[in-house]
Structure formats: C-alpha cells, structure tokens
Amino acid sequence: MILAQMASVLVALFALSSSADAFAVHRTELSSSSSSSSSSSSSSSSSRLRSTIESSSIDASTTIADVGHVTTKLVPPSKLAHHATSELFDTRVQKTYGRYPITFVSGSGSTLTDDTGKVYLDFVSGIATCALGHNNPELTKAVCDQMGRVHHVSNLYYTPQQGQLANWLCENSCADKAFFCNSGAEANEAAIKLARRHANNRGITDPVIITAEQSFHGRTLATVTATAQPKYHKGFTYGGEMVAGFRYTPYNDLDALRALVDEINVTPPEHASVGRKRGLAAIMLEPLQGEGGIKPGTREYFALARELADANGALLICDEVQVGMGRSGSLWGHEQLDVKPDVFTSAKALGGGVPIGAMMAAKSVSDTFGPGDHASTYGGNPLACAAGLAVAEYLSEHDVLSNVRARGEQLAVGLADIAGRYPTVLGETRGWGLLRGVVIKDDAGCTAAELVGDAMKEGLLLVAAGPSVVRFVPPLVVEESEVAEALVRFERAIATRVGTTP
Numbered sequence: 455m456i457l458a459q460m461a462s463v464l465v466a467l468f469a470l471s472s473s474a475d476a477f478a479v480h481r482t483e484l485s486s487s488s489s490s491s492s493s494s495s496s497s498s499s500s501s502r503l504r505s506t507i508e509s510s511s512i513d514a515s516t517t518i519a520d521v522g523h524v525t526t527k528l529v530p531p532s533k534l535a536h537h538a539t540s541e542l543f544d545t546r547v548q549k550t551y552g553r554y555p556i557t558f559v560s561g562s563g564s565t566l567t568d569d570t571g572k573v574y575l576d577f578v579s580g581i582a583t584c585a586l587g588h589n590n591p592e593l594t595k596a597v598c599d600q601m602g603r604v605h606h607v608s609n610l611y612y613t614p615q616q617g618q619l620a621n622w623l624c625e626n627s628c629a630d631k632a633f634f635c636n637s638g639a640e641a642n643e644a645a646i647k648l649a650r651r652h653a654n655n656r657g658i659t660d661p662v663i664i665t666a667e668q669s670f671h672g673r674t675l676a677t678v679t680a681t682a683q684p685k686y687h688k689g690f691t692y693g694g695e696m697v698a699g700f701r702y703t704p705y706n707d708l709d710a711l712r713a714l715v716d717e718i719n720v721t722p723p724e725h726a727s728v729g730r731k732r733g734l735a736a737i738m739l740e741p742l743q744g745e746g747g748i749k750p751g752t753r754e755y756f757a758l759a760r761e762l763a764d765a766n767g768a769l770l771i772c773d774e775v776q777v778g779m780g781r782s783g784s785l786w787g788h789e790q791l792d793v794k795p796d797v798f799t800s801a802k803a804l805g806g807g808v809p810i811g812a813m814m815a816a817k818s819v820s821d822t823f824g825p826g827d828h829a830s831t832y833g834g835n836p837l838a839c840a841a842g843l844a845v846a847e848y849l850s851e852h853d854v855l856s857n858v859r860a861r862g863e864q865l866a867v868g869l870a871d872i873a874g875r876y877p878t879v880l881g882e883t884r885g886w887g888l889l890r891g892v893v894i895k896d897d898a899g900c901t902a903a904e905l906v907g908d909a910m911k912e913g914l915l916l917v918a919a920g921p922s923v924v925r926f927v928p929p930l931v932v933e934e935s936e937v938a939e940a941l942v943r944f945e946r947a948i949a950t951r952v953g954t955t956p
C-alpha cells in the first residue's frame with residue numbers, strides 16, 4: 455500500500471519533467487542507486503520501487519492533474535533514510551553545490567565529526583557563520599527555550615525578541631533601525647530596494663547602484679546582478695541583460711569610481727527627453743571582499759565612496775554579511791575603515807548558524823519604507839531572534855572580539871611563516887581578524903580547491919575564496935591550541951603536495 459503511494463508520488467514528480475528523456479534519466483538514476491547500495495534491504499526496497507514505477511501505465515507526459523489521485527497517507531521521512539546520504543543527495547537534491555565526500559553528523563566547538571567518527575578542525579564554520587562554533591551551550595539553550603515558548607507568529611504582531619535584537623544591533627552600530635529577513639541575499643535585496651525607493655523619492659526615475667568588481671552580494675536576481683562577477687550571471691540574462699540599474703567599478707580604484715559617478719549623473723538625452731532622470735542611488739561595497747579573494751578595502755577608497763554618496767544625495771551601503779558580527783576583530787568591518795555607511799547588511803554569524811539576516815539603516819533613511827513596502831514571513835521571528843540575542847550576549851559577555859584579534863594575529867603570523875617556507879606554492883597572506891586568506895601562486899601546480907582537499911585529508915576544513923585563495927574562517931571562539939594545530943595540519947598538507955617533509 456505504502457509502496458503504491460510512494461510510486462504515485464514519484465510518478466507525479468517525474469511527470470513534472472517536460473520530456474520522456476528526463477523521465478528516462480530519473481529512472482536510470484534510481485536503478486543505479488539501488489544497485490550500488492550496500493544494504494540489502496535498501497537494495498530490495500529500491501528495486502521494488504523501481505519495478506512498481508516501471509510497471510506503471512502513466513507515461514512521462516502525464517501531469518499531476520491527470521493523475522487524479524490525492525495522497526491520503528504520507529510516507530514518513532524515517533522510511534526514506536535507508537539510503538546512504540550521498541546517494542539520497544544524488545537522486546533527490548538539485549546539484550547547485552559541488553560537495554566534498556564527507557557527511558557530518560555532529561560538532562562541538564571548533565570541531566566537526568563525520569559519520570565514520572573522524573574529527574575535523576573546522577576552519578570553515580559554515581562559511582563564516584557558526585560564530586560560536588558548534589553545539590554552543592548558550593545558543594542551544596536559547597533556541598530550545600524559545601522553541602518551547604513560541605517560535606513564530608508573523609510580523610503582524612509584536613514579539614519581544616525582535617525588538618531586543620534590533621535594539622542591540624542599533625546600540626552597537628551607526629544604525630537607527632533594523633529590518634529582519636533570513637539570509638544575506640535577502641538583506642542585500644532589502645538594501646537595494648531601500649536605495650531605489652530613496653532615489654525615487656528624490657525624483658530619480660533611473661536609480662543606479664554601483665558595486666565593485668569581484669564582489670559577492672548573493673544569488674537572488676538583483677543581488678547576483680549586484681555581484682560583479684560575470685560567471686554568476688551566465689545563463690540568467692534576459693536579452694543578454696541582468697537586472698537594470700547596476701554599474702561596476704574596480705574595487706579600491708578611486709579614479710574609476712569618480713569617473714563612473716560623473717557618467718551616471720548625466721542622463722542620456724533620449725531618456726531625458728521623455729522625462730527620465732538618471733542618478734546615483736547607492737554605492738554598495740563589502741568592507742573586505744570575501745568570496746572575491748579576501749581583499750580588504752582601503753580607507754581612502756571608502757572615504758571617497760562616502761564623499762561621493764554625500765555629494766549626490768545617495769547612500770553608502772556596506773555588505774557586512776561575511777565580515778560583520780565580529781569576524782574582522784571589530785563588530786563591523788566598516789569600523790576597520792573608519793567610515794559610517796547609511797545602510798549595512800548582516801546575516802551569516804548574526805544567528806550563529808540559525809538563519810537570520812538584517813538590513814540596518816541610519817537615522818536619515820530608517821523611515822524610507824512604510825507598511826507594505828517590504829516584508830518577510832519568517833523575518834525576525836522569535837526563534838531566529840532568540841538565536842541572534844544569544845550570539846549578541848555571548849559576544850558581549852565573553853569579550854570575543856579580543857579573541858578574534860589575538861587568534862587572527864596568530865593565524866596571520868603562522869600563515870606568513872608557512873608561505874615563507876613554501877614560496878613556490880604560497881604567495882601573499884591577507885585579511886582581518888579571523889577572515890584570512892593565503893594566495894596560491896599561478897605556477898604552484900595546484901588550485902586553491904585542491905589544497906583545500908589536501909588539508910581535509912589532514913583533518914582540517916578550509917574553503918577556497920575564488921580560484922587562487924585558500925580561506926581560513928574558524929569560529930570566533932577558536933582556541934590558541936586549535937589555531938596552532940590548524941597551522942601544523944595546513945603545512946603538512948602543503949608539504950605532502952610538494953613532496954617534502956615539514
């Protein structure tokens with residue numbers, strides 16, 4: 455009975471594929487996954503499922519409506535857990551990520567444990583997200599307690615946690631008010647919309663947002679357009695264009711920024727003649743480019759961006775999604791550059807791994823949105839905000855920023871030493887606090903991704919930042935002995951790669 459229902463659900467899903475070919479691919483994958491399974495029960499239930507599907511008279515062009523069947527009894531998730539995890543991913547998860555062949559099942563502090571029991575030092579921390587490491591008792595308790603009280607009600611109502619987190623963020627930054635969402639991309643999307651509305655309010659019909667080459671701002675259509683890296687645009691254009699209203703400029707290049715602002719300020723005559731007005735809405739920058747290769751901004755560049763934004767009634771937006779919430783050694787990356795943005799965005803570490811994002815606005819623009827202008831169902835719900843408050847409290851009470859600065863210095867010195875010992879492989883080391891990168895030289899004979907794989911064999915998790923930088927982003931609470939051990943493992947990985955002993 456259950457198998458028959460599984461089959462009908464699968465048939466309905468397969469029917470969403472537009473061609474018989476796609477159906478054939480699904481069927482082949484299912485078939486090969488069952489034959490490669492090591493568990494006999496898994497193999498027999500897969501083959502029973504396969505034969506049920508193959509004997510079905512419904513073909514690939516059948517739509518859900520044609521099936522004419524309402525599922526009355528669901529297959530419980532536990533019944534699906536008989537496959538190896540990677541096999542389930544191969545058949546059931548869209549391949550938007552290239553994954554390393556490790557399945558993690560638990561974590562503690564700066565370590566993660568895989569399903570074979572191997573323990574890794576985690577210098578990825580969910581890509582700069584698990585600020586307090588794994589299984590932090592305070593974060594766990596806050597989330598569990600909140601779950602037991604109330605975890606979601608809708609932004610139609612007030613909840614204390616959202617107000618408290620907004621207040622903490624504002625009291626510890628140049629911002630006046632928060633808008634909560636669920637991710638970095640959404641926070642940036644909100645910032646982009648705010649900048650456009652702010653420009654529209656000033657009579658600009660064609661608001662332009664400047665972003666920097668090699669930036670990364672997210673994967674929604676607007677934020678991936680803001681992301682000035684053509685590789686992320688491929689296949690997502692309309693008539694060759696991404697979202698209108700974005701212009702790109704080389705990061706840290708003062709003259710190019712000045713010239714671009716001058717150009718934007720002149721509305722093309724064919725647009726001016728029909729009443730359109732082009733103008734600068736915002737300059738949107740990461741204080742340190744993370745995905746773009748761990749490149750810190752310069753004070754001069756950000757001072758100029760501030761000056762140009764002011765001179766044009768536009769906004770300076772800082773994307774603090776990766777560098778913010780303490781990772782740079784100060785709470786916000788823009789503090790390293792001695793600049794105050796009108797808007798900044800946060801996510802990743804904000805909830806310590808519980809999804810939450812925030813778009814923070816200074817007083818001059820914090821009332822740009824009114825009711826109905828922007829929204830998010832989950833944004834700032836009590837569960838996510840309880841996590842954010844636990845992170846905020848931990849950072850405040852344990853002087854985590856001092857740890858970030860000390861451990862960051864230790865990491866920087868250690869990486870520079872290793873780079874000095876392997877000058878044919880490693881180049882410049884750069885970054886702030888616990889957001890560090892080491893450049894892999896062009897003629898090193900390996901890529902950053904390959905070195906990350908080498909380090910993984912040594913029990914150290916790292917992540918590439920672009921093709922030629924290996925990134926170190928441990929939890930902000932990482933200990934001195936863990937940084938020392940990570941450096942030993944990284945050197946061992948390099949030594950193995952070049953065929954020497956460290």
Ligand SMILES: Cc1ncc(COP(=O)(O)O)c(C=O)c1O
Pocket residue numbers: 581636637638639640642670671672673740744745773774775776777801802
């Ligand atoms: C600087 C920056 N902005 C935005 C994002 C997008 O964040 P999310 O993946 O949470 O949407 C990222 C993600 O890496 C990022 O590094």
